[in-house]
Amino acid sequence: MTAHFTLDHRLPPGHFADALRSDVLKGLTARPRTLPPKWFYDGRGSALFEEITTLPEYYPTRAEQQILQDRAAEIADTAGRVRTLAELGSGSSRKTRLLLDALRQRSGLECYAPLDVSEDALAEAGASLVADYPDLRVAAAVTDYETDLTLPADGPVLVAFLGGTLGNLDAGARRSFYGALRGQLGADDAVLLGVDLVKPPEVLVPAYDDSQGVTAEFNKNVLRVLNRELGADFDPDAFTHVALWNEAESRIEMRLRSRARQSVRLPALDLDVEFERGEELRTEISVKFREAELTAELAGSGFAVSHWWTDRADRFAVLLARPV
Numbered sequence: 001m002t003a004h005f006t007l008d009h010r011l012p013p014g015h016f017a018d019a020l021r022s023d024v025l026k027g028l029t030a031r032p033r034t035l036p037p038k039w040f041y042d043g044r045g046s047a048l049f050e051e052i053t054t055l056p057e058y059y060p061t062r063a064e065q066q067i068l069q070d071r072a073a074e075i076a077d078t079a080g081r082v083r084t085l086a087e088l089g090s091g092s093s094r095k096t097r098l099l100l101d102a103l104r105q106r107s108g109l110e111c112y113a114p115l116d117v118s119e120d121a122l123a124e125a126g127a128s129l130v131a132d133y134p135d136l137r138v139a140a141a142v143t144d145y146e147t148d149l150t151l152p153a154d155g156p157v158l159v160a161f162l163g164g165t166l167g168n169l170d171a172g173a174r175r176s177f178y179g180a181l182r183g184q185l186g187a188d189d190a191v192l193l194g195v196d197l198v199k200p201p202e203v204l205v206p207a208y209d210d211s212q213g214v215t216a217e218f219n220k221n222v223l224r225v226l227n228r229e230l231g232a233d234f235d236p237d238a239f240t241h242v243a244l245w246n247e248a249e250s251r252i253e254m255r256l257r258s259r260a261r262q263s264v265r266l267p268a269l270d271l272d273v274e275f276e277r278g279e280e281l282r283t284e285i286s287v288k289f290r291e292a293e294l295t296a297e298l299a300g301s302g303f304a305v306s307h308w309w310t311d312r313a314d315r316f317a318v319l320l321a322r323p324v
Contacts, residue, residue, distance in 0.1 A: 004136065005126040007119070010143040010150070016117075019144070020229055021269060028266075028273050028281075037168055037254075037284035038117075038146075039222050046118075048218040055214060057206040060164050063316035064194050068098040071309045071318070076102035078307050078320055079190055083110050084152045087160040088145045090114030093125040099160065099192075100133065111137040113152045117144050149180045155189055162194035164316070167251070167287035171297075178301035185323045191303065194318050197310070198288040201245040208243035208252050208286070216241035219254050222283055230268040238262055242280065254284040291317070299324075 020039060027034040041049065053061040068075075076082075082103050087096055093114055103109040112129065116122050122140040129138050139152060151157055159181065169177060181191065208215055219241045223234035239256040246253050258275035265272055275281075295305045303321040310317045 004130045004134065005138045006140065007122060007126065008139070008141045009119070010141050010148055011117075015144065017229070019147075024226060024230065024266065025269050025271065028271065032280065032282060033273075034282045035222055039225050040218060040283070041118075042221070042225050042228075045218060045221040045225070048214060048221060051214050052210070052218060055210045055212065057210045058215075059203075059207060059315055060196050063311040063313070064162060064164070064318065065095055065098075066311045067194075067309050067316065067318045068095055070312075072098045072102035073106065075099065075192065075307075075309070075318070075320065076106040079103070079107060079158050079192070081156050081188075082107040082158045082190075084113055084154045084157045085109060085111070085160060086113040086115065086151050086157055087162070088115050088149075089161070089163070089165055090116045090125065090140075091118070091121050093129065095162070096160065097129075097132075100129075100136070103158070104133070104136070109136070111139055111152065111154055113139045113141065115141045115143050115145055117142065149177075149184060151184045155186055157185070157189045158192060159185070159189070160192045160194075162192070162318070164194055164196040164286065166193055166195055167289070168285060170249075170285060170287070174297070175301060178298065178303065182302045182323055187323065189323065191321045192318060193321065194316070195289045195294065196286065196316055197314065198250055198290050199315060203315075204245055204252055204288065205243055208254055209241065213241075215243070215254075219256060219283055223256070226266065230266050232264060232266040232268075234264055235262075239281070246285075249285075249287070250289070251285045251287040253282055254286075255280040255282050257281075289317070294319075 023036050052058050119142045126138045126140050220236040223236045226232040227234055238259050242255040242257050244253055257280045261277045262275050298305055298321050302323055304324045305319050305321045307320045308317055
């Protein structure tokens, strides 16, 4: 670790264990039953998702990468002076390098502030970044932006929320997120959002139900996480992976459908869950957006969209918004 790299631990002890218990108890006792998608991502889940991003059916990662490759310089020019780039859910920070290069050349960037729940990912990315950018300060924070959205004070700040992750939030959760974010930003700050766009179901559904079955394994991995962390006795093979397009909500939904009537025990929660044959557990939503609707949604939460970039096939968008 060098003087240019700091790693701040902002999560209280036991945060993930408590959050998992709370999410699972709430989700499995609700109707319909749900689980948040963040619990996919243990080591195995993260590796499976990396594999998903390389599959021919899964276009979002490639489409966003194409936008950043084609438009990073234009994005930097549009953003104006940026002293700090803060990234929510930064992960490996690989694609962020395109923004870092452009912002350092054009905007006087001094600091990159990645926020992520994974200490290992932040430490690995930070070590690599300070080696490649010796004049850049990397101020990483281990935190959960859903509960702690504290941003760096060294503005102007550009907040990047990429990867289409905004789509994992329903309308109410997005409003809450916008409100928390808006409260952190000053007049000179901006937000860079990566969002997936509405397309025909024959394009969308295969991206979440690939022919090789990798997404199915990724979906079922959440059951393995519950088995390991909560002592549950889920049989992943007793569930079928389902991906469908919910036209009314403009979103893909991933579900696990019970193959038979079964009972699952979760000792850590003192909970027994009865699944009927065909009953579904929703594990992820992925909202797809239209430009006019998302622009209006952001305006309702105090943001004005100034620029909108898409990939060459108009599948994915990166947009710049400012607080008003």
